[in-house]
Amino acid sequence: MTPAAMSVGSSPVRTYRAFRANEGLGQKFRGLVRAAAIAALAPSRSPTRTTGWVRFPYYHHVFDDERTGFARQLKYFKNIGEIIGIDDAVAMIDGETPIDGRYFCLTFDDGFKNWIENALPILVEHQAVAAFFVAAGYIGTDPECDRERLLGFYDDRSRLMAFLNWEDCRQMAAAGMTIGSHSVDHVYLSKMGADAARQEMQRSKQMIEAELRQPCDHFCCPFGIPGVDFMPDTHPDMAKALGYRSFLTTRRGPNRAGGSAFAICRDHMLANAPIREVRYFLGDPIWG
Numbered sequence: 001m002t003p004a005a006m007s008v009g010s011s012p013v014r015t016y017r018a019f020r021a022n023e024g025l026g027q028k029f030r031g032l033v034r035a036a037a038i039a040a041l042a043p044s045r046s047p048t049r050t051t052g053w054v055r056f057p058y059y060h061h062v063f064d065d066e067r068t069g070f071a072r073q074l075k076y077f078k079n080i081g082e083i084i085g086i087d088d089a090v091a092m093i094d095g096e097t098p099i100d101g102r103y104f105c106l107t108f109d110d111g112f113k114n115w116i117e118n119a120l121p122i123l124v125e126h127q128a129v130a131a132f133f134v135a136a137g138y139i140g141t142d143p144e145c146d147r148e149r150l151l152g153f154y155d156d157r158s159r160l161m162a163f164l165n166w167e168d169c170r171q172m173a174a175a176g177m178t179i180g181s182h183s184v185d186h187v188y189l190s191k192m193g194a195d196a197a198r199q200e201m202q203r204s205k206q207m208i209e210a211e212l213r214q215p216c217d218h219f220c221c222p223f224g225i226p227g228v229d230f231m232p233d234t235h236p237d238m239a240k241a242l243g244y245r246s247f248l249t250t251r252r253g254p255n256r257a258g259g260s261a262f263a264i265c266r267d268h269m270l271a272n273a274p275i276r277e278v279r280y281f282l283g284d285p286i287w288g
């Protein structure tokens with residue numbers, strides 16, 4: 001066992017550096033190649049080339065060493081557009097209000113403790129809001145008592161992450177953030193029968209509503225790739241029938257008027273990614 005592997009799970013991950021510490025050389029190399037390719041291509045793309053869209057950047061974590069990067073990204077979003085809440089974003093996609101500019105609806109997946117420790121204070125400082133999607137069955141878990149289960153959150157069992165508790169969620173909601181559902185057990189809906197999938201969506205909604213005493217209107221599909229992790233002709237309709245007002249995926253791209261709130265596209269972000277990466281992922285080609 002390597003020293004890094006021996007240390008897995010001794011205490012929850014607090015930094016992005018530690019989060020990536022157990023990556024193999026191959027993974028590290030691929031990361032470097034990817035970063036170099038993005039740096040080379042970034043000047044050819046710009047989010048300010050077009051308007052009339054809502055982009056949903058999505059994050060998983062803001063670790064201790066990502067705070068500065070996250071604040072920098074918020075400033076960038078505010079510079080080129082407006083950060084709006086998910087209810088307003090859904091109203092735009094539904095056509096209730098016009099998409100008369102560039103809008104960003106920030107979203108977070110899974111339910112990690114670093115949301116309240118790092119993301120929330122930075123959002124509040126910048127007068128920005130975000131929607132946080134919790135895997136309800138992990139909320140209130142304890143890194144010591146539930147260590148084995150928490151290590152299983154990632155398939156390779158390489159990291160121990162601390163999750164929020166319900167009081168944290170209530171505090172975030174009180175600060176103006178939206179708490180949505182990311183299922184109960186962070187499941188692949190496509191691998192489950194219809195009843196089990198429906199239960200994941202329904203139970204998580206009920207748990208969140210009971211704990212927060214307010215409606216849980218938005219569902220964010222775990223893993224989120226259409227046709228792979230969920231069935232586009234089944235699961236969004238199921239969410240709608242259960243009373244959700246949106247279904248968020250991990251398909252990249254802008255959401256424009258005439259789109260569907262039950263097939264929302266999002267763009268994955270790392271909180272400490274340089275602005276050129278944000279430009280690259282959120283931008284349209286400058287030429288063509």
Ligand SMILES: [Zn+2]
Nearest residue numbers: 109110222223
């Ligand atoms: Zn997730």
